[in-house]
Amino acid sequence: MTKSRTLLAFAALALSAAASSASADSIPGLRGHDHTGITVPDVKTATAFFTDVLGCAHAMSFGPFSDDRGTFMQDAVNVNPRAVIDEISMVRCGYGSNIELFQYQSPDQAKTLPKNSDIGGHHIALYVDDIAKAAEYLRSKNVKTMQGPIPVNEGPAAGQSILYFLTPWGLQMELISYPKGMAYESSAKTVLWSTTEPMK
Numbered sequence: 010m011t012k013s014r015t016l017l018a019f020a021a022l023a024l025s026a027a028a029s030s031a032s033a034d035s036i037p038g039l040r041g042h043d044h045t046g047i048t049v050p051d052v053k054t055a056t057a058f059f060t061d062v063l064g065c066a067h068a069m070s071f072g073p074f075s076d077d078r079g080t081f082m083q084d085a086v087n088v089n090p091r092a093v094i095d096e097i098s099m100v101r102c103g104y105g106s107n108i109e110l111f112q113y114q115s116p117d118q119a120k121t122l123p124k125n126s127d128i129g130g131h132h133i134a135l136y137v138d139d140i141a142k143a144a145e146y147l148r149s150k151n152v153k154t155m156q157g158p159i160p161v162n163e164g165p166a167a168g169q170s171i172l173y174f175l176t177p178w179g180l181q182m183e184l185i186s187y188p189k190g191m192a193y194e195s196s197a198k199t200v201l202w203s204t205t206e207p208m209k
Contacts, residue, residue, distance in 0.1 A: 041106075041202070042106045042202075043106060043107065044099070044106055044107035044108060044109045045106065045107075045108055045109065045133060046108075046109040046110075046111060047108065047109070047110055047111065047133070047180060048110075048111045048112070048113050049110050049111065049112060049178060049180070050112070050120075050178050051112065051178070052070075052095065052096045052097075052098050052110050052111070052112035053096075053098075054177070054178070055098070055110045055176070055178065056070075056098045056100065056110060058176055058177060059100045059102070059108065059110070060100065062147075062150050062152065063102065063135065064102070064103075065100040065101060065102040065103075065108070066100060066101050066102075067098065067099075067100050068099045068100060068101055068107070069098075069099050070096055070097065070098045070099070071096070071097055072094050072095060072096040072097050073093060073094055073095050073096065074093070074094040075091075075092070075093040075094070076090065077091075088113070088115060089115045089116055089117050091115070091116055092113055092114065092115035092116075092118075093113065093114040093115070094111060094112070094113055095112040095113065095114060096111075096112050097109060097110065097111055097112075098110040102135060103135070103136070103204060104204040104205075104207050105135070105136065105204050108133065122178075122179045122180065122181075125181060130181075131181070132173070132180075132181040132182055132183050133180070133181075133182050133183070134171075134182070134183040134184070134185045135182065135183070135184055135185070136185055136186065136203070136204040136205065137184050137185070137186050138186065138188065139186070140158045140170045140171075140172060140184050140185070140186040141158060143172075143184050143186075144157065144158050144172050144184065147174055147184075152174050152175070152176075153174060153175045154172060154173070154174040154175075155172065155173040155174065155175075157170070157171060157172035157173070158170045158171065158172040158184070158186075159171050159172065164192065165191065165192055165193035166191055166192070166193070167191060167192040168187045168189055168190055168191040168192055169185055169186065169187040169191055170185070170186050170187070171183055171184065171185050172184040187203075188205075
């Protein structure tokens with residue numbers, strides 16, 4: 010083997026080893042996304058919106074949690090030591106992962122919700138089979154909806170349609186639908202998880 014071929018072989022081996030070690034890095038036993046936690050101003054009102062309007066199912070509620078003298082709240086969940094979790098409510102929405110609703114009290118609690126453009130901005134998206142019907146339903150319930158549904162016709166996300174909406178307390182949410190899949194799937198090594206094929 011010539012020197013140049015030897016170098017190429019070692020380079021290929023190094024790249025292969027690097028790729029394999031990078032792909033091997035993972036939390037042991039990782040299965041997937043279990044839940045998203047959201048702090049709300051009134052947990053009972055929020056639970057009622059998720060169940061009575063959106064159609065999610067309430068699974069359980071628990072709490073309160075606090076530590077009057079120590080630093081448990083700070084050490085466990087990174088909040089002010091005197092913060093109090095009044096109640097936690099868990100809901101399940103269709104075939105997606107769970108949503109955990111918190112009601113907190115805290116001396117340093119911020120009460121302004123972040124915009125999508127803010128660091129830490131977020132939204133919860135729900136998959137629906139017929140986004141036009143879903144949009145009409147939300148509007149019939151006097152839910153504030155943004156422009157749309159908006160179809161995406163170009164790029165890797167082509168095939169999806171989206172509609173943003175707001176909960177009564179201002180949480181940003183989204184309806185999304187892609188009944189025929191998205192364009193990226195034809196050549197992707199990794200396909201995004203979908204509620205329509207949860208085991209895929």
